[in-house]
Amino acid sequence: MDRSSSSLTDTLSPSSDTETPGPMEWWSPARSVPSPDVRAGPSGEVLESSAAKEMVLNVLHVKPGGEDILEEYKSDKSLSTRCRKQLVNILASDMTERHGRMPSRKQKENYALGIITLFPSLKDPFSPKGYEHFYDAEKGMGYLAWRLKTIGRNKSKRPAKEESPQEQGPKRRRSTSSAGEQLQGDACREAISFLSHSTDVTSVFQKMRSTLEHRQALVHNPQRTTDIFKTFPRFLDVKGLVNQDFTLLFGVETASRLLERWNTVFKPKIIMEAKRLTQTPDVQQLLAAAEAYGQNDNYWDSDMASLLLLLHLLPPTAGRRRIKISSSDAEKKLVYFHKSSSSLEERLRDQENPQPYMIAVGQTKNKMDTFYIAIDKQPIPCQATSSLGAFDELFKAHFVFNTAYDSSLVQFYRFIQTTIYNIDLKSTDESPRLRELRAKILNDS
Template identity: 35%
Template sequence: MKDRTRRDLVNILVADMVEKYGRAPPMDRRTQYALGLVTLFPSLRDPYSKNGYVLQDFELLFGAETSSKLLEKWGTLLKARVIEQAKNLSRTPQLDYLIQCAEENPDEDGEVPGWDSDMASLLLLVYLLPPPPSGKKGTVKISIREAVDHVVKFHKSCRSLQEHSGPDKRKQPYILAVGTTRNRIHEYYIVLDGELLPCKARSSLSAFDELFKAHYVFGISYDQALNTMYTFVQTTIYNIDVGLSHETPRVKDLRAKLLN
């Protein structure tokens, strides 16, 4: 099946589902549509998900065009502009480290010491859209550095993964990047409710794409510390519920700076 045909098929299904069940169809209906899609067209089955359709579920919610927004926009439009905006912030060693990684500037030994360029530039969004200040109702103040840890954690490939699983782990999803170093990652997982879901992704950008989509597929609210960042990704990158979701002035200001 050609990409254009696949997109048309998914869009037809989305239109039918929205007409029958509204903009936010029940989970069982989304699952029913996704299962039907991969049953009729096995080549669309996702081999890395338990049932073959997690990613299909997101496409059924928003369509193939919306589903591909991050991968299409980041490298060609937003990444360089995010890096430039980050350079205008008050500099700290951790911020400088991420900017260096994002620009792929090597250290004295000729290697970039941390995350790859895509992951580092995505994490710069947390600096540009930091956690809410203390005193806001229902929020717990954490540092930007701690908030970054709520997006992705590095796991040395020689160690057991069990430390990230179990019923006592926090519910909001994050990426677990497994490898020998932060810029040599072999596999990615989404950690959700103490469960490790293998990512289809083989790149950090695709892993973040799956992390964002997991919120919608599993009906999970954004992490409080990352709410502003995720709202920006939702409205500005994926164009989901633009004008309907609450956006802080920071989100609107950053969008204007990046897109104008």
């Protein structure tokens, strides 16, 4: 899986509309605060959170740069990347001063709890404790853990899993119980034969529904997964079959989440966060397109541009066996523009991308009218006529065909998977950067 660098160099920026944690009097330097060694009393979690908050507050009052962090949060209701790094550095330094080079799990958890209690807009609403992006005790990950390793010059290998195969997300075998009665044996073989020749689209959808279990067994069989388009060729000429399979696996509510929530919940916040990125020409162009004031035909339409801005907010990280690439290069692994007048077959033949990607067809990037999902150099026609709808089908195709995310897009797709579709929330490994971005987007004012 993707791991963020221990140097904590990232490009996330603050949201300006997260919730302020109440009156600011408790940040007064004149207020007496307890020692950082205060522990929770018998009254439980409230006292523990309060003690942890006061501990972190006390450290920021006495350490150089701490007051600047408090003032920025008071003003912006969030912390910039620079201030978040400074906060982590201050607290990790204080932790080693008080508890030595290897603080205990409980001590690290107290500091992480103190951060999200003092700065509630930094809390990840989807994590069990809300502070795992600062310290995840189960995995030994998070900003505080990595800073402590840097301070201690601990060169021991960090426990890590390979990005592929991915046990959760698209690679997990799903139940087909919601698909209704499934055909077996000769009846299934007859249905598959019927599918290859039928011109009745309604019957095609019905037979595809009753053979879902067989199809899922096929794509999850390492020896047979490449046979999917030979056995079920109707994916290549009947639109909507990817949507049907995904809906049968996850239900209507899950299947509709991206289209229902992107423009109202996520897109405005992503644009806001992207404005605080380093303004490279690529980012500036995407912002202009996302806000629909870019009239250049070389710009993507607004929805596609906002999706690509999310990729810049969750850029590729170097894995154990590959070289890090830029977000702009990673865009090409997500979507290709194909001019209507040129050969689609030639494009598919020349592309070496092994994972699913979108092909957007039109005269210009901001006037696309046809979309395909490319898998194994096969074009699956999208039912959608918009870039957002086509991306929705692209994401779903990973689950329908048991296809891992491209290694450069893992954190981007995991954000879509967990934060928007709410799939495998508790079992998916997420980077601290992903959790931090989710906190900024979902903690509304």
